[in-house]
Amino acid sequence: MAITTQTDRERGERDQRRPHGQGRQATDVAPRRARTMGRRLQRPGAWFALPAALMLAIFFTYPLITSLWQSFFATSGGVSTWVGLEQYARLLRDPLVGKSLLNAGIILVVQVPLMIALAVGLAYLLNQSWLRLRSGFRLLTFLPAVTTLVAYAVVFRVMLATDGGAVNQLLAVFGAGPIDWLNNEWWARIALIAAITWRWTGYNMVIILAGLQSIPAELYEAARIDGAGRWQIFTRIVIPQLRPVLIFTTVTSTIGALQLFDENYILTEGGPNDATLTPVLYLYKVGFRQFDFGYASAIAWLLVGLTAIIAIVQFRLMREKQ
Incomplete structure (x- = not known):
């Protein structure tokens, strides 16, 4: 059995006095604004982290992947040849x-x-x-x-x-x-x-x-x-x-x-x-x-x-x- 408090009854009466759907729309606006505001606040953090992420990708991730790829090649006379696991x-x-x-x-x-x-x-x-x-x-x-x-x-x-x-x-x-x-x-x-x-x-x-x-x-x-x-x-x-x-x-x-x-x-x-x-x-x-x-x-x-x-x-x- 549900127990309805006085605050819930007052909120229901206010929603009934409003036009159809207006109360529901009003309650949905606040979470949307909060999510939008949160995304806006996160954007500066992402921009600040971007230079560090680029440096990590250029000077760590790219050389790491390149060295792994290069280990499958042998160089002779300036020409690289695929040798697989020979190295x-x-x-x-x-x-x-x-x-x-x-x-x-x-x-x-x-x-x-x-x-x-x-x-x-x-x-x-x-x-x-x-x-x-x-x-x-x-x-x-x-x-x-x-x-x-x-x-x-x-x-x-x-x-x-x-x-x-x-x-x-x-x-x-x-x-x-x-x-x-x-x-x-x-x-x-x-x-x-x-x-x-x-x-x-x-x-x-x-x-x-x-x-x-x-x-x-x-x-x-x-x-x-x-x-x-x-x-x-x-x-x-x-x-x-x-x-x-x-x-x-x-x-x-x-x-x-x-x-x-x-x-x-x-x-x-x-x-x-x-x-x-x-x-x-x-x-x-x-x-x-x-x-x-x-x-x-x-x-x-x-x-x-x-x-x-x-x-x-x-x-x-x-x-x-x-």
């Missing part, structure tokens, strides 16, 4: 592709966990209230992240020089012999890992520090009341609360390791004996030194696929541990 089959036969992936894997397995562990430790230390001059230490730790990639790589190259380098001079003070940092395969990898770690630890530290400061103080207080020590608080409260931040920093660091180019290009140019050759550096050499852009595009899409697979696996592993 991707060539990846399986190329020993340098395997060597570059092996080098990237070594950097990924060693450097990323080391850097994340250092970033967590530094962030936890710089978040302590008893530490004096915390702002100054945070600034010093973050400064490497804002230095120019080329500049810091050149500085590391000078410091790690076999003859007269600052690092070997420091080792000589302690009676250690000079190390051929950039001309030995394993020492070159260690030097590259050290340079990357110095550059990006502060960047990840700032992100993790922001995550630490978002942890409620009540959790620490409750843990202390229950008798938890510092290590228990760190492992049972801090690390679980930081899991989303750690997922983000691990995935971005993994992508950065797979896309490594500037540091190894300046320090060693991929040597010695291709010990620091990475997929992006090999892509650069194939594309811009051998001018084999079809094969370089295939290498690029191989890298895209591997990056996506590793990122998805990391996300799922982190979620399963939650």
Whole structure:
């Protein structure tokens, strides 16, 4: 049984006094005006977004599609020929592709966990209230992240020089012999890992520090009341609360390791004996030194696929541990 309120009866009486259809038309005008006004308000936003959309289409979408299309062609004598999946089959036969992936894997397995562990430790230390001059230490730790990639790589190259380098001079003070940092395969990898770690630890530290400061103080207080020590608080409260931040920093660091180019290009140019050759550096050499852009595009899409697979696996592993 419907209940008619006084307001509904008054509205019905007013509609009856109006000409036929006028009340219904009046009620339909307001929503139409609202929709029209909403569309007018949305148009300026669309116009403001148009330049960014055009830039994205020109400098990202178009090159992405073009590189995929180009990977199915081979160029010889300035003439492009359709070869289908031959460029991707060539990846399986190329020993340098395997060597570059092996080098990237070594950097990924060693450097990323080391850097994340250092970033967590530094962030936890710089978040302590008893530490004096915390702002100054945070600034010093973050400064490497804002230095120019080329500049810091050149500085590391000078410091790690076999003859007269600052690092070997420091080792000589302690009676250690000079190390051929950039001309030995394993020492070159260690030097590259050290340079990357110095550059990006502060960047990840700032992100993790922001995550630490978002942890409620009540959790620490409750843990202390229950008798938890510092290590228990760190492992049972801090690390679980930081899991989303750690997922983000691990995935971005993994992508950065797979896309490594500037540091190894300046320090060693991929040597010695291709010990620091990475997929992006090999892509650069194939594309811009051998001018084999079809094969370089295939290498690029191989890298895209591997990056996506590793990122998805990391996300799922982190979620399963939650």
